[in-house]
Amino acid sequence: MVNLSTPSAASNDRAVFDAPRNDSNHKAFSVLETVMDPEIPTLSVMDLGMITNVAVSDNTVSVRFLPTFVACPATSYIRNNIEEALHHAGFKSVQVDLETEMNWTSARISELGRKKLEAFGLGAPVAIDGVLDFAQIEHVACPHCGSTNTELRSMFGSTLCRSIHYCNDCKQGFERFKPL
Amino acid sequence: MNEAIKDLLYRMADDELIIGHRNSEWTGLGPILEEDIAFSSIAQDQIGHAVANYTLLNEHFGEPVPDVIAFSRNEKEFRCSQFVELPIGDYAFSLMRHFLFDHAESLRYARLSDSSFAPLAALAKKIKGELKYHTLHADLWVKKLGMGTEESHARMQTALNEAFPYALGIFEPSKYEEELVAEKIAIGETALQTEWLDVISPLLQRANLTLPKLPIKERVYGGRQGYHTEYLQPLLDEMTEVYRLDPAATW
Numbered sequence: 001m002v003n004l005s006t007p008s009a010a011s012n013d014r015a016v017f018d019a020p021r022n023d024s025n026h027k028a029f030s031v032l033e034t035v036m037d038p039e040i041p042t043l044s045v046m047d048l049g050m051i052t053n054v055a056v057s058d059n060t061v062s063v064r065f066l067p068t069f070v071a072c073p074a075t076s077y078i079r080n081n082i083e084e085a086l087h088h089a090g091f092k093s094v095q096v097d098l099e100t101e102m103n104w105t106s107a108r109i110s111e112l113g114r115k116k117l118e119a120f121g122l123g124a125p126v127a128i129d130g131v132l133d134f135a136q137i138e139h140v141a142c143p144h145c146g147s148t149n150t151e152l153r154s155m156f157g158s159t160l161c162r163s164i165h166y167c168n169d170c171k172q173g174f175e176r177f178k179p180l
Numbered sequence: 181m182n183e184a185i186k187d188l189l190y191r192m193a194d195d196e197l198i199i200g201h202r203n204s205e206w207t208g209l210g211p212i213l214e215e216d217i218a219f220s221s222i223a224q225d226q227i228g229h230a231v232a233n234y235t236l237l238n239e240h241f242g243e244p245v246p247d248v249i250a251f252s253r254n255e256k257e258f259r260c261s262q263f264v265e266l267p268i269g270d271y272a273f274s275l276m277r278h279f280l281f282d283h284a285e286s287l288r289y290a291r292l293s294d295s296s297f298a299p300l301a302a303l304a305k306k307i308k309g310e311l312k313y314h315t316l317h318a319d320l321w322v323k324k325l326g327m328g329t330e331e332s333h334a335r336m337q338t339a340l341n342e343a344f345p346y347a348l349g350i351f352e353p354s355k356y357e358e359e360l361v362a363e364k365i366a367i368g369e370t371a372l373q374t375e376w377l378d379v380i381s382p383l384l385q386r387a388n389l390t391l392p393k394l395p396i397k398e399r400v401y402g403g404r405q406g407y408h409t410e411y412l413q414p415l416l417d418e419m420t421e422v423y424r425l426d427p428a429a430t431w
């Protein structure tokens with residue numbers, strides 16, 4: 001299970017989960033765990049760290065939503081799905097606001113999310129501290145065999161959040177979730 | 181002050197919209213499939229960044245919604261530099277433009293992340309991390325082709341010679357320059373250009389390419405004041421065609 005009470009890291013941008021789960025918002029969180037990313041359908045918005053706060057009172061729920069890449073075409077689609085799912089679960093009034101106080105980074109993907117990415121065959125993003133450099137993405141581990149005898153084929157994969165690699169050991173191409 | 185910030189946002193967003201449109205023209209034409217995807221992805225990012233800036237104009241300055249801003253203005257109202265309007269040319273030219281433009285963008289957003297206009301600072305923090313992929317991509321290929329065969333080197337040098345006078349037009353100062361600097365909205369185009377030259381010079385040198393020595397009068401200015409090349413209007417016509425057919429179409 002995702003640990004929702006992990007304390008925020010010192011840097012605002014590096015916060016992992018911001019809203020502690022409690023009795024009143026528990027149901028809303030469970031609903032959010034069923035709202036999946038259209039590009040990686042095994043990952044929920046919770047796994048991706050796209051939710052920064054959930055507040056519930058009576059039948060009203062308000063959610064703060066943090067998009068990933070600025071140009072991600074799925075952003076409004078996901079936002080609509082969040083609203084629909086919460087309505088469907090019985091919340092009379094649903095408000096989804098864009099989180100503007102912080103930026104999404106790949107460090108926000110939960111441990112469970114990283115495991116799901118690997119299981120999906122998409123390598124989880126390497127941890128970057130601050131500025132990305134080429135060496136960090138040049139020889140990433142292959143999600144099929146674990147080898148790091150790999151090469152970067154392109155920084156731009158089939159979606160904005162993926163890069164393309166090739167494994168020299170198992171001779172297979174693979175994609176990874178890009179660190180941001 | 182509002183007019184100065186609006187002008188800055190229009191300059192940035194129009195650059196991104198137009199170059200994004202140009203780069204998207206590589207879809208299906210790239211020299212190898214990976215490069216086809218790369219230019220499409222970069223274009224997608226750039227158009228997304230344009231929309232984000234148009235959204236700031238809409239939310240903070242009462243300008244129309246992004247679609248209307250993007251598709252309902254005439255050529256004279258665009259504030260993009262002439263550099264981004266130029267046709268895609270050969271792959272060497274598009275790659276060189278991508279290199280010169282994205283380094284400028286990357287530095288611009290890095291500096292704007294300290295802007296006193298908080299909504300822009302927040303957006304800049306978000307965008308600057310994404311632009312790292314653009315500059316890494318450009319650096320890789322500029323080096324590869326600059327150091328490649330005699331022909332690839334010659335094409336890259338030609339592309340640089342052609343692109344450079346236009347690239348300097350990115351930094352054409354506006355009449356709001358002093359105001360933007362004094363109010364700490366931005367560091368100003370002159371300072372930005374100096375930083376940019378400091379970044380691109382060693383990278384070009386490493387790729388065995390020579391930055392042309394250019395008399396100041398050969399810089400291509402005008403775009404920021406609404407003077408454009410013959411290439412902008414046809415691009416706008418094409419871009420707005422879909423919009424005129426169906427203003428509700430999403431893009």
Ligand SMILES: [Zn+2]
Pocket residue numbers: 142143144145146147167168169170171172
């Ligand atoms: Zn492998």
